[in-house]
Every structure is written in structure tokens, then in C-alpha cells.
Amino acid sequence: MKILLTVALMADEPDAGTPSGQRVSTLLSYADLNRLSGLSTILISAGKRFLCGHGLVAVAHEGQGRRIRYFLGRGSRLEPQAFIPFRHRAEGAWTRFETLHDLSCTQIHDLNALKIYLVLCALGGGRDLSVTVRSSHVCQLTNIPEAKIADAVGNLAGRSLVSVQSAARHEGGDCLHLRPLPLR
Secondary structure, X not given: OHHHHHHHHHOOOOOOOOOOOOOOEEEXXXXXXXXXXXXXXXXXXXXXXXXXXXXOEEEEEEOOOOEEEEEEOOOOOOOHHHHHHHOOOEOOEOOOOHHHXXXXXXXXXXXXXXXXXXXXXXXOXXXXXXXXXXXXXXXXXXXXXXXXXXXXXXXXXXXXXXXXXXXXXXXXXXEEEEEEOOOO
């Protein structure tokens, strides 16, 4: 999930010369992914294989084998344009995503938070990317038990990755109005 989020954030924005239907991409080395997300080489390799195997990213090796071009998969709802509001680059370059470094790949509450953050970014719409969604729908999309949704949202809010606009209990389950915030 950290790799997918990093690729989406780093992907080049399409310009007027980009042919219709062509996927945007980003060129990253393992060292770049390590610096940005905090993942080890072993986890980057395993994550890349997983994402490619599920059609979420495609890769093409470039140069001397040190850099890889990552394309978001065509079936993915994570279009790079959805992440444009989160791109607060200083002079066009990121140095590191502190929050990704802080989120553990071995702690279930952090993994659940990452899943929900990705879903919110994918579903976000409108000017402020706010999302209104039933917790039961989040459960279907992420395979997180409904009882753990509130904890994961609280984890995101505690890390300033989501703003909880409102939460209401309805007959069909909790209805959440959330806005994902930029990574730092």
C-alpha cells in the first residue's frame, strides 16, 4: 500500500501533449522508494510483485536497471489526478513522506488506516475531496471488519491524514463524511 500511494503521489501529471488513454507514470529507484516510504528493499520487491500481480501497477525497467517506470493500472480507481491536491512539492521534489515512515507494515491498525486512506483518496471528489460513505461500504472495499473502521479513522485523524466532517448512525450502518488530508 505504501508503494501504491507513493507511485500515485509521484506520478507525472498528464499535459496537453499526453495522448488520450496513455497512463501517466513515475520513474523511481528502490532507493527513492525507500527514502520516500521507509520500506526495505525486500518489502519493495515483494510489494512491487504483489501490485503488478493484481493489476494495480505495471512496470518497465529503464536505464541500467536501477530505475523503474511505474504506471498505475488501468483498472485502478487511483488516478494520479485524484492526488494532485496532495502535491505540495517544494521545488518539484519530495524528500520523504514522514507519515508513511511512521505507519508500520506489521501493525494491523496501521495497515487498516492505510487501506482506508487509499479508499478515501480513490473515492474523493469535488473541490475538497470530501467523501460521504457508509462504513459497511468501506468494509466491502477493504475487508476490514466494521468494528475496526472507527479505530482506523481515529488513527488517520490522529496523524492528521483525515478530517472527520461528521459521523452519523443510520439503519444501514454508520455514515461517515471524511476528507483525506495531504501526506507530510
